[in-house]
Amino acid sequence: DSGVTQTPKHLITATGQRVTLRCSPRSGDLSVYWYQQSLDQGLQFLIQYYNGEERAKGNILERFSAQQFPDLHSELNLSSLELGDSALYFCASSPARTSGGEQYFGPGTRLTVT
Amino acid sequence: AQSVTQLGSHVSVSEGALVLLRCNYSSSVPPYLFWYVQYPNQGLQLLLKYTSAATLVKGINGFEAEFKKSETSFHLTKPSAHMSDAAEYFCAVSGDFGNEKLTFGTGTRLTIIP
Numbered sequence: 001d002s003g004v005t006q007t008p009k010h011l012i013t014a015t016g017q018r019v020t021l022r023c024s025p026r027s028g029d030l031s032v033y034w035y036q037q038s039l040d041q042g043l044q045f046l047i048q049y050y051n052g053e054e055r056a057k058g059n060i061l062e063r064f065s066a067q068q069f070p071d072l073h074s075e076l077n078l079s080s081l082e083l084g085d086s087a088l089y090f091c092a093s094s095p096a097r098t099s100g101g102e103q104y105f106g107p108g109t110r111l112t113v114t
Numbered sequence: 115a116q117s118v119t120q121l122g123s124h125v126s127v128s129e130g131a132l133v134l135l136r137c138n139y140s141s142s143v144p145p146y147l148f149w150y151v152q153y154p155n156q157g158l159q160l161l162l163k164y165t166s167a168a169t170l171v172k173g174i175n176g177f178e179a180e181f182k183k184s185e186t187s188f189h190l191t192k193p194s195a196h197m198s199d200a201a202e203y204f205c206a207v208s209g210d211f212g213n214e215k216l217t218f219g220t221g222t223r224l225t226i227i228p
Contacts (some may be wrong), residue, residue, distance in 0.1 A: 048214070
């Protein structure tokens with residue numbers, strides 16, 4: 001158990017819908033990262049937050065957005081869903097904004113868009 | 115841009131045999147390199163990390179990796195494979211301060227033959 005929690009574990013929804021994925025980092029970790037894992041794209045970095053502020057952006061679509069709240073939990077919002085958005089979405093956390101720090105991954109949310 | 119290349123998307127070894135999973139990196143110095151393991155339907159678990167303190171890095175479950183700058187490699191090894199080692203293994207690289215996101219390789223699926 002990494003200490004990172006993600007809800008829900010599974011999500012099935014229809015095209016065009018909007019969903020929210022939730023992540024609680026390890027106690028004391030200030031950085032939260034979101035990654036997408038799909039068969040065709042592999043593991044891709046989406047976005048990073050540090051202590052409530054956006055820190056870095058990766059290959060995140062404009063239909064996707066995220067935020068980190070004062071209690072440090074984070075939410076990833078996916079809207080106007082398409083079939084290609086079906087994937088595993090991971091959240092990871094790390095203690096601080098320092099070089100070489102390992103990231104601890106949650107169990108993931110499996111999103112299926114039908 | 116930083117990247118890692120994993121040679122061999124599938125590797126099969128007999129139980130008790132040497133495990134060798136290959137990873138080559140492309141990065142400015144210093145690279146921070148990681149190996150993660152993903153068991154079916156689970157998140158990613160950190161096996162080990164290289165952050166320039168020592169070129170031979172020991173990780174969990176008997177795995178180790180050697181950083182070779184001249185070969186730009188960070189191969190993962192284990193002297194004797196166990197059935198429980200069957201999983202997908204990812205090599206990853208992160209950058210210096212301000213660029214902490216993980217960039218993953220395409221993964222290597224390890225199968226253990228009884």
